[in-house]
Structure formats: structure tokens, C-alpha cells
Amino acid sequence: MDKLLIRGGKPLNGTVTISGAKNAALPELCAALLTEEPMVLDNVPRLQDVQTMIKLLRNMGAGVEWQGDSHRLQLNAGTVTSPEAPYELVKTMRASILALGPLLARFGEATVSLPGGCAIGSRPVDQHIKGLQAMGADIRVEHGYIIAKVNGRPNGKLQGARITTDMITVTGTENFLMAACLAEGETVLENAAQEPEVTDLAELLIKMGAKITGHGTSRIVIQGVERLHAPQEAHSIVPDRIEAGTFLCAVAAAGGDVALVGSRADHLDALIEKLREAGASINAINGQLRISMSTRPLAVGFRTSEYPAFPTDMQAQLMAVNCVASGMARISETIFENRFMHVNELVRLGAHIEVDGHMAVVSGVERLSGATVMATDLRASASLVIAGLCADGETVVDRIYHLDRGYEQMEAKLRGLGADIERISA
Ligand SMILES: CC(=O)N[C@H]1[C@@H](OP(=O)(O)OP(=O)(O)OC[C@H]2O[C@@H](n3ccc(=O)[nH]c3=O)[C@H](O)[C@@H]2O)O[C@H](CO)[C@@H](O)[C@@H]1O
Ligand SMILES: C=C(OP(=O)(O)O)C(=O)O
Secondary structure, three states: OOEEEEEOOOOEEEEEEOOEOHHHHHHHHHHHHHOOOOEEEEOOOOOHHHHHHHHHHHHHOOEEEEOOOOOOEEEEHHHOOOOEEOHHHHOOOHHHHHHHHHHHHHHOEEEEEOOOOEOOEOOOOHHHHHHHHHOOEEEEEEOOEEEEEEOOOHHHOOEOOEEEOOOOOHHHHHHHHHHHHOOEOEEEEEOOOOOHHHHHHHHHHHHOOOEEEOOOOOEEEEEOOOOOOOOOOOEEOOEOHHHHHHHHHHHHHHOEEEEEEOOOHHHOHHHHHHHHHOOOEEEEEOOEEEEEEOOOOEOOOEEEOOOOOEOHHHHHHHHHHHHOOEOEEEEEOOOOOOOOOHHHHHHHOOOEEEEEOOEEEEEOOOOEEOOEEEOOOHHHHHHHHHHHHOEEOEEEEEOOHHHHHHOOOHHHHHHHOOOEEEEEOO
């Protein structure tokens, strides 16, 4: 298992290029299942979850090829023969549930393994199942698999429905959006997720001939069409706001002056406001986001919630900033019930944090001290890297396969900014 070795204490300076968003790439690869025509996605991040999704699509019979070393991916789902997602391929990646909606819509049937449990919470998929049932699918869960079929409907087509989920669900909204494009009649999604990745997916689907309005709001309306086609030009995946946010937090904690190329400031409002409160100077000019931090950060409390509020996927990283801040911060996690797994590891680096249920209280210290720590999930790993960048001495972050799941070349990008960080391959 690979590890990262970080010698902390160096500020970050220079320019870093932000990759395409993992959480947009994953549904958009699945959207290719909705058409028989070959299509191209651009700005696809080369990270582990994307490779897993490619394996899954190939296992169904789809053709998926990178164009050389670029970030362009050619997809051809015209050759799909088996609408199935087996456990061996989905166990490391919850987003495999995103194959369910498009497979059902195009083939009238799908067998998708229940995604594996995850460190950050139990993460049930009951809402996905309930919504697709409302669209006319017969669904049973047997031997760990979701077995879905459209019975007794003309041409095996789903039917439009009005779906109001119990809570806002990002991948749930994406599954319904993709399924509804090829359903008969109108689907209305109430309580829909408004995350930029959902909007980007909707924009891709519209380029493929889908009739969608209201994306980016809590009410999305989809008129089903007979078939979808490839977009006329390659669709470029929206920049990863969570990767950008992770670099912003790294600079806020370690100090320095960094320009982020290819990031979208308008997708980061909640985080930028918090980092300004913490003392960072942040400006957006000509598609670049520039952060400069010359003092110790001030502690900033926050509460995670659905977009446009503060993202749960940035909670661990801003907690790491608070670990070295002056003052005390209260952090409330409202999306996942077990997303403080990084706390014990940050404490091993000398942080002062107390957890009570979904609330963590961080009392900042002047300096963290390097140690060996273990990554427990994707964003927890990122928070440990940030902490390591501003800790005294050497920090070793073990089990970074979690980090590789969702970040493209993180250590190389940080090294380019002057960090002393290297990968130790097992
Ligand atoms: C691939 C992807 O895009 N992942 C993101 C997506 O995950 P994901 O789409 O899995 O997260 P959801 O938005 O669905 O989860 C929100 C909450 O609803 C609950 N829930 C969800 C569905 C369901 O059927 N039943 C249920 O109880 C979840 O357990 C959680 O407590 O949104 C999360 C919340 O912004 C992010 O942290 C993830 O990075
Ligand atoms: C939790 C995350 O991803 P996933 O939903 O793929 O587990 C994340 O990106 O932080």
C-alpha cells in the first residue's frame, strides 16, 4: 500500500491546475449508457474512481478508450450486452449505483450490486429504489443485488412520475434525471439536489437531446424523449470544486500565495467566505482563483449542508485549517452520521478536538507535530495531508488508496507548489 511522506513547514507558492470534477465525471460516464452513439467527454480526471467506472462500463460490453495521455475519453455504449454491475467491480465505489437509472431506461432491466458500506455513514439507497419504482420499475433486492425490470409497459419504457425524496440526494437526483430522459411523459423532481455536478450532468444530457428545465434549482422537470444521441462536440466536465477547495485550505493552513487555474469561484462561495473570515485574501480574475495567506488563520466555525451551503466534502479539510488556527471553532456535520473519522488521526498530530455526536469543537494549536497517521476515507486523507504540510518534522499518511480514489496527482501538484511531499510505493 502506498504512503505519502510529508516534511511540513513550507509555504505553498505558484500555480496549480484543477482537474475535472470526480462527482460530475462518474454520472456523466454513466450517461453514455443512454445512447447507442459513440461520444466524447473532455476534462475527465484520471483518478481511481474513474478507472473503476471505466472497468464497470467495459464489463457491460461498452467501448471506453482514453485519447492518448489526454483527459479525453471516447465512450461507445452501442455495444453493451449485459446491463449488470457485479459486486467485485462496485465494492470500492458507491457511485456505481449511477448505472441503475440509465440501464433501466435504455434496456428496461438492470442488475446492480448494492454499493459497499462506507466509513462516512451507512448510505442507504432506499430513495433511488423508491423513485425508480414510482417510474414503473419492479425492483427487488436479493443476495446483495438490486434487480430491476420494467414489466407490463409498452416497449419496456419507464413512465414519467412526480418524485419527492425524503431528503436531498445528489446521486439519487442524478439517477432520476438520467432515467427520466428516456421515460414516457413528464417527470418532476421535487427536493432535487442543486450541486454543480447535477447541473453539469443536466447540461450534458441536454446536449444529447434531453428536454430538461429547472436544473440548478430544487425542482427539475424532464420531458421524456424517444432516444438520445451523442453531443455534437465533446462535453467538458466542470472543474472539481472540492479539489480546488482542498488546495485553498492547504494554502490557508500552510501559508503562501497560489493561483488555481480552471476553477470556478462561483461554485465555492460558502468556502471562500469562511476562508476570508479566517484571514485569507482570495480573488477571482480571468478564470483563475488566487489565494494568499500571510498570517496564522483565525478559527472559523461552520455547518455542512446541501449546496449552495457549506459542502460536507470540505468539512475535513477546513477542520485541518482550524487545527492550527488561533481560537476555537465549532463544526457541525449534518449530512453523514460518521464523518469525523479524521479526528483521531488529527489528534495524533497534536490537534485539540472534541467530538460530541455530530458536533466537533477544535481548539487551535500553534504547531502540529509530524507522526504516522492512517487515511480512513477520501476527504479524511486530504485533511491529513493538509495537517502534514503545516506540522513539524515528518508526517507519513498511510492507506492513501482512499486519496487516489478522488484526487488526480495530488502529491505532484503540491510538489509543484513547493511542498516537500513524496509517495512511497509499497
Ligand atoms: C459520487 C458523488 O456524487 N458523491 C457525493 C454524493 O454522494 P451521495 O449521492 O451518495 O450522497 P446523498 O446526497 O445521496 O446523501 C445525502 C444523505 O441522504 C442519505 N440518503 C441518500 C440516498 C438514499 O437513498 N437514502 C438516504 O438515506 C445519505 O445517507 C446521506 O445522509 O453527495 C454527497 C453529499 O453531498 C457527497 O458527500 C458525495 O461526495
Ligand atoms: C464521499 C465522497 O465520494 P463518494 O460518494 O464517491 O464516496 C467524496 O467525494 O467526498
